[in-house]
Amino acid sequence: MLLKGQVAIVTGGGRGIGRAIARRFAAEGAAVVVAARSEHEIKQVVAEIQGAGGKAAAVQADLSREADCKKIVDGARVAFGAVHILVNNAAIYGPIQPIEKFPLRDWDEVMAVNLRAPLVLSQLVLPEMYARKSGSILNISTVGAKAAFSLSGAYTASKAGLIGLTRTTAAEAARQGVRVNAICPGPVTETKMSQDLTREFAAHFQSGGDEVLKQMMQSILQGRPQTADEIASAALFLVSDQASAITGQTLNVDGGMVFY
Numbered sequence: 001m002l003l004k005g006q007v008a009i010v011t012g013g014g015r016g017i018g019r020a021i022a023r024r025f026a027a028e029g030a031a032v033v034v035a036a037r038s039e040h041e042i043k044q045v046v047a048e049i050q051g052a053g054g055k056a057a058a059v060q061a062d063l064s065r066e067a068d069c070k071k072i073v074d075g076a077r078v079a080f081g082a083v084h085i086l087v088n089n090a091a092i093y094g095p096i097q098p099i100e101k102f103p104l105r106d107w108d109e110v111m112a113v114n115l116r117a118p119l120v121l122s123q124l125v126l127p128e129m130y131a132r133k134s135g136s137i138l139n140i141s142t143v144g145a146k147a148a149f150s151l152s153g154a155y156t157a158s159k160a161g162l163i164g165l166t167r168t169t170a171a172e173a174a175r176q177g178v179r180v181n182a183i184c185p186g187p188v189t190e191t192k193m194s195q196d197l198t199r200e201f202a203a204h205f206q207s208g209g210d211e212v213l214k215q216m217m218q219s220i221l222q223g224r225p226q227t228a229d230e231i232a233s234a235a236l237f238l239v240s241d242q243a244s245a246i247t248g249q250t251l252n253v254d255g256g257m258v259f260y
């Protein structure tokens, strides 16, 4: 087991990629704190993990609120006594709008969830990790931060910012035994975010969702979407000791879509 005795926080662990990461980490021996707003989803994931013999706890939290970020970290310490791994996975996409019309209120909300919350959570866990001289933070970005997709200004800006935050935190943390990395997934079409977006883009361009997806798949070397489980495999590798010499990096898990 790669994560035996570790305690991991997975934000947005109630569904999609976060759920796959939470379940994979638990199967590898970690006690997992699953955090998101939808209580029924996080409780369901905790029940799945416990049903399989693993350890997990749910903390309902809205990451746009600083107090709720603290609630997650406090909840992890109360339930399991420490935090060894933080996965900043939760995110929202925001509206499909061109830059000249992008509503500032939505911009601020996307930034609060996608970029500010990872900072706040990192601030809350780093002192403990530094004191222990070990720990791992993984930020989930996107290939959209490296490509040029239209109508996604707040999302891509927040996710590009998350790569910057990853590198700066890694630089500060490296000599204190803490590694910080990011993953850029390509399209994981099974998730709610992806399915909602396909519908919204199809409506915007007045085409079918199938057409939108077909075009996207043509830009991927493997010609297929990624699965949440494939992202979870990369996440497990990066937070585990298997990646002991890897920090400040961004791993594209995209079937061959972007190349830097």
Ligand SMILES: NC(=O)c1ccc[n+]([C@@H]2O[C@H](COP(=O)([O-])OP(=O)(O)OC[C@H]3O[C@@H](n4cnc5c(N)ncnc54)[C@H](OP(=O)(O)O)[C@@H]3O)[C@@H](O)[C@H]2O)c1
Residues within 6 Å of the ligand: 011, 012, 013, 014, 015, 016, 017, 018, 035, 036, 037, 038, 039, 041, 061, 062, 063, 064, 088, 089, 090, 091, 092, 113, 140, 141, 142, 143, 184, 185, 186, 187, 188, 189, 191, 192, 193, 194
């Ligand atoms: N799916 C893709 O194609 C794709 C591609 C590249 C990158 N990604 C990234 O992968 C990560 C997971 O995406 P996904 O596709 O699995 O999305 P998803 O199915 O929509 O799941 C997002 C998770 O984040 C939580 N969340 C959203 N806003 C929150 C808030 N304010 N406070 C707390 N939790 C919040 C959601 O729960 P609640 O709504 O209940 O709070 C949910 O658990 C995201 O960072 C996304 O940007 C996804």
